[in-house]
Amino acid sequence: MDRRADVLVVGAGGSGAVLAARLSEDPGREVLVAEAGPAPRVPAEFPADLLDARFVPGARLGGAAVRAVPVLLAPGTPYTAPRGRFLGGSTTVNGGYFVRARREDFDRWAAAAGDDRWSYERVLPLLRALETDLDFGDAPEHGDRGPVPVGRADPSGHPAAAAFEAAARELGRPGEPDKNAQGAPGFGPVPSNVRDGRRANTAIAYLLAAAHRPNLTVLGGCAVRSLIIDRGRAAGAVAELDGRPVTLEADEIVLCAGALASPHLLHLSGVGPAADLERGGIRVVHDLPSVGVALSDHPQVIVEWTPRRPMPAPASSWLGGALHLPSTGGHEAGDLEILQSLVPLALLPAPGLTGGTVTAPGAPLPFLVSAQAPRRTGGLRTVSADPGVPPRVEYGYLETEDDRRRMREAVRAAAAVASTAAFAEVSRGLTGPDARTLGDDRALDAWVRARLGTCQHTCGTVPMGSAVDAGGRVLGLEGLRVADTSILPVAPLRGPAATAVLIGEVVARAMREERG
Numbered sequence: 001m002d003r004r005a006d007v008l009v010v011g012a013g014g015s016g017a018v019l020a021a022r023l024s025e026d027p028g029r030e031v032l033v034a035e036a037g038p039a040p041r042v043p044a045e046f047p048a049d050l051l052d053a054r055f056v057p058g059a060r061l062g063g064a065a066v067r068a069v070p071v072l073l074a075p076g077t078p079y080t081a082p083r084g085r086f087l088g089g090s091t092t093v094n095g096g097y098f099v100r101a102r103r104e105d106f107d108r109w110a111a112a113a114g115d116d117r118w119s120y121e122r123v124l125p126l127l128r129a130l131e132t133d134l135d136f137g138d139a140p141e142h143g144d145r146g147p148v149p150v151g152r153a154d155p156s157g158h159p160a161a162a163a164f165e166a167a168a169r170e171l172g173r174p175g176e177p178d179k180n181a182q183g184a185p186g187f188g189p190v191p192s193n194v195r196d197g198r199r200a201n202t203a204i205a206y207l208l209a210a211a212h213r214p215n216l217t218v219l220g221g222c223a224v225r226s227l228i229i230d231r232g233r234a235a236g237a238v239a240e241l242d243g244r245p246v247t248l249e250a251d252e253i254v255l256c257a258g259a260l261a262s263p264h265l266l267h268l269s270g271v272g273p274a275a276d277l278e279r280g281g282i283r284v285v286h287d288l289p290s291v292g293v294a295l296s297d298h299p300q301v302i303v304e305w306t307p308r309r310p311m312p313a314p315a316s317s318w319l320g321g322a323l324h325l326p327s328t329g330g331h332e333a334g335d336l337e338i339l340q341s342l343v344p345l346a347l348l349p350a351p352g353l354t355g356g357t358v359t360a361p362g363a364p365l366p367f368l369v370s371a372q373a374p375r376r377t378g379g380l381r382t383v384s385a386d387p388g389v390p391p392r393v394e395y396g397y398l399e400t401e402d403d404r405r406r407m408r409e410a411v412r413a414a415a416a417v418a419s420t421a422a423f424a425e426v427s428r429g430l431t432g433p434d435a436r437t438l439g440d441d442r443a444l445d446a447w448v449r450a451r452l453g454t455c456q457h458t459c460g461t462v463p464m465g466s467a468v469d470a471g472g473r474v475l476g477l478e479g480l481r482v483a484d485t486s487i488l489p490v491a492p493l494r495g496p497a498a499t500a501v502l503i504g505e506v507v508a509r510a511m512r513e514e515r516g
């Protein structure tokens with residue numbers, strides 16, 4: 001045995017960094033964190049590339065902070081999904097959009113878990129506690145002293161964002177000045193975990209602020225390969241630390257490796273659907289059929305428009321406004337999203353790649369258009385006992401006519417924005433789809449399929465209710481939890497980053513309460 005602790009947290013991402021920081025508030029609890037990626041000890045050690053909120057570092061496959069996972073979005077549509085592999089996990093490389101799940105999401109999760117700890121009323125105190133809302137901090141549903149700064153850029157500060165706002169008004173869409181207030185969906189600025197142009201990832205917001213605690217140890221470059229499970233109890237993990245094998249032991253292990261890596265680790269440790277594991281040559285330790293049996297994410301396509309005149313660089317974030325609206329017969333809280341980028345697509349990945357440039361005269365600007373209806377599709381199957389062999393991940397997008405219809409409606413809604421008089425002030429029009437394609441369902445389906453992407457919002461691979469309980473405890477085993485977006489039975493109607501932080505808070509609260 002190389003290290004021992006009371007709790008071993010595997011992965012310091014959106015949820016793990018939060019959980020480890022909260023658990024180590026109790027000086028009597030020894031917390032050990034194993035993070036596969038590099039682990040700076042102070043914020044100043046973070047490369048500036050990873051903090052500049054005008055970029056999305058995860059858009060750069062092959063970057064040092066990104067792990068690339070081969071997946072299939074739909075039959076015949078291979079894709080490489082990026083995941084953060086750095087302290088802070090995907091919150092270190094993501095878009096910085098920090099929007100709460102909707103009340104109906106929480107109700108859906110509470111029902112699936114059979115536990116009202118996930119109801120909106122029960123999580124609201126934690127949603128308040130995790131943030132310092134820079135705009136609405138004194139409102140009853142908000143907090144003004146939590147670790148994550150949350151701000152919104154005024155759309156009037158950029159001509160493209162102002163035109164989007166005016167276009168939404170022209171279309172009769174409601175204004176939604178605070179997308180974290182559970183109001184009617186409409187146009188509004190995007191709440192983001194950004195202050196002074198810097199993205200506050202969970203490492204900076206939570207973990208490094210706790211790094212001085214003697215009961216908290218963070219091992220960077222430490223990739224867990226499998227868990228040691230003995231007679232129904234998780235006792236430790238086999239890991240590689242800077243290329244050397246190590247054994248980590250703990251009374252309790254919490255997997256926070258993300259919705260693709262956590263189910264893979266469970267499978268490699270013999271926990272999952274027995275028949276599948278046996279087929280992969282893995283010895284079954286605990287038959288848990290729902291681990292990896294499906295996943296939940298949001299399909300996305302990019303719709304671009306050509307500016308009439310050169311657009312200024314955004315002041316602090318790539319994000320313009322966002323419009324949420326319900327699909328036909330869909331969710332009242334809005335299951336379609338049109339998210340505006342103020343930076344051309346080719347310049348989004350990272351300043352290192354673009355010389356720090358965020359404008360390119362004449363380059364089209366993107367809308368990220370997605371259907372965010374709660375759906376469970378696809379799945380993650382582990383095909384080999386070798387941790388180096390990636391699992392087979394299928395997203396199962398566009399399977400049903402309803403899936404395709406929602407994407408058509410989302411693209412048509414973006415085209416409607418672009419065709420308003422207000423938006424024509426700044427735009428020469430879309431680069432595609434053309435009017436004929438927009439008017440023809442089959443042609444539009446083909447257009448979407450040819451450009452199919454994903455929001456990178458994966459959830460649901462170790463779902464509450466059938467694989468874990470509301471506090472993340474793996475059903476049927478002792479000493480093992482999962483606390484990351486894997487446990488959400490279905491993805492929220494919005495991006496999951498704010499909910500990943502909440503998961504860290506909810507599971508920390510559960511562990512505190514159980515300890516008494």
Ligand SMILES: Cc1cc2nc3c(=O)[nH]c(=O)nc-3n(C[C@H](O)[C@H](O)[C@H](O)COP(=O)(O)OP(=O)(O)OC[C@H]3O[C@@H](n4cnc5c(N)ncnc54)[C@H](O)[C@@H]3O)c2cc1C
Nearest residue numbers: 011013014015036058089090094095097224484485495497
């Ligand atoms: C490019 C990109 C952009 C995104 N943009 C947004 C956005 O703007 N808004 C939004 O709401 N959501 C966004 N998301 C999604 C959001 O960031 C994630 O849902 C959230 O970070 C998930 O948190 P997590 O804790 O589940 O996993 P992660 O944050 O991915 O953390 C997992 C951590 O575990 C570590 N790990 C993995 N395997 C091991 C192992 N074997 N041993 C040890 N450590 C391991 C990883 O290195 C990582 O640090 C984006 C995601 C990506 C990839």
